[in-house]
Amino acid sequence: MLELTWPWFLLLTPLPLAMIFLPKAKPKGNGIWWMHTEQLIHNQDMKAASGRFQLGFLCLALSWVLLVLAMTKPVWLGEPTKVVPSGRDLLIALDLSGSMQVADMALNNQSANRLEAAKSVLSDFIEERRGDRIGIIVFGSKAYLQAPLSFDTKTINQLVQEAQIGFAGEQTAIGDAIGLGIKRLEDKPSDKKVLILMTDGANTAGRVQPEQAATFAASQDVRIHTIGIGADSMLVQSFFGSKVVNPSSDLDETLLKNIAAQTGGEYFRAKSTDDLRAIYQTLDTLEPTPAEDIWQRPLTSLFHWLGLGAIAFLGLALLSNREVIWRKGGSHDAV
Structure with missing residues (x-):
């Protein structure tokens, strides 16, 4: 059975959605962009880039969810076992x-x-x-x-x-x-x-x-x-x-x-x-030994596994968006 030690950390799950309501950054001046012919991205490349961006966004979301779950310090309660006191x-x-x-x-x-x-x-x-x-x-x-x-x-x-x-x-x-x-x-x-x-x-x-x-x-x-x-x-x-x-x-x-x-x-x-x-x-x-047995349920911490999962998905998100960011950055030059 799964048990959360600090369940109130789950309240942080929707925190990234608050970024929607943040004011957009405005450029300080106007720029003239010139697209080089050899750097044009074809429609097929654009679709692939869009797919990689969506995959990166999904990995980023999963990384955040796993990080929040790790902060709740989850433990797995095993089956009761008999222990001599x-x-x-x-x-x-x-x-x-x-x-x-x-x-x-x-x-x-x-x-x-x-x-x-x-x-x-x-x-x-x-x-x-x-x-x-x-x-x-x-x-x-x-x-x-x-x-x-x-x-x-x-x-x-x-x-x-x-x-x-x-x-x-x-x-x-x-x-x-x-x-x-x-x-x-x-x-x-x-x-x-x-x-x-x-x-x-x-x-x-x-x-x-x-x-x-x-x-x-x-x-x-x-x-x-x-x-x-x-x-x-x-x-x-x-x-x-x-x-x-x-x-x-x-x-x-x-x-x-x-x-x-x-x-x-x-x-x-x-x-x-x-x-x-x-x-x-x-x-x-x-010198008799104790006559009565006691029962206990072993606890297995899941914190480190969730933390490693969050780091892994964060790495996947960065790798997925790396090419997209490079292409977008390399497709236009500001003059």
């Missing part, structure tokens, strides 16, 4: 430190490292968060924003899959990751700011202490859910044979529990890929 601003802080390469997880019945398992589960989780703005923070020795808050879950997922171990360093800067998350969530509604922190170790780097970052997060109404990832037992081969070790001995569960409790979040322990899936299902219930 904005939900939470959800940041996911993903640990890329060297310990995330420990292969104590499983994907499709095959051994996988912690980052591969996290990517797989995160991909499904992000796809389900329609209506939320999702952002990704990666951290190791330093914290970086991998993807800013966006509704584009497809691009967010792609950036998650591109993250690699060691991109941010080999150590673990939990405090810096929280600090960066707080900065990216500032000036957002207090009931919609959520940070999910996933790590497999303890704070070993960074300029900000995790406890201080958690205190500041609580003052800024940022809720932090923490996830400790890593199996509690793993069979490894050594020179003396196989033995069972705890690959998560460096995980600081006490710190993660305190961060979650201080900010009103929850702490989760993921010892397997299935645990991760269950955790993110629980997070879906703790």
Whole structure:
């Protein structure tokens, strides 16, 4: 459906007709005109010139009409489409430190490292968060924003899959990751700011202490859910044979529990890929997406097309009358 934003501009359409009522220009003196024989225009040429003049006048009129329509700023209203309303601003802080390469997880019945398992589960989780703005923070020795808050879950997922171990360093800067998350969530509604922190170790780097970052997060109404990832037992081969070790001995569960409790979040322990899936299902219930859909009609502006059309017809008018003006100007000489 076509809609005019400023329809009152249509009142300008008959403006060129006002030229009829303008006084005619009068020459200041009398001129004697002499027609050269070689410049006589035959009847056939006169008819052709008259036709070109009429075409030029028509193009000029169309140019004016299109210009007036462009000034009304017309828009085309498309069909109503369903849009999920904005939900939470959800940041996911993903640990890329060297310990995330420990292969104590499983994907499709095959051994996988912690980052591969996290990517797989995160991909499904992000796809389900329609209506939320999702952002990704990666951290190791330093914290970086991998993807800013966006509704584009497809691009967010792609950036998650591109993250690699060691991109941010080999150590673990939990405090810096929280600090960066707080900065990216500032000036957002207090009931919609959520940070999910996933790590497999303890704070070993960074300029900000995790406890201080958690205190500041609580003052800024940022809720932090923490996830400790890593199996509690793993069979490894050594020179003396196989033995069972705890690959998560460096995980600081006490710190993660305190961060979650201080900010009103929850702490989760993921010892397997299935645990991760269950955790993110629980997070879906703790941080639900909007339930009601809203409808909107897309607007397509037609202003630039009408403006280009007006310029095109003006050019045609000038080209059509060019030969007519030349012939009339060249057929007589004033003496």
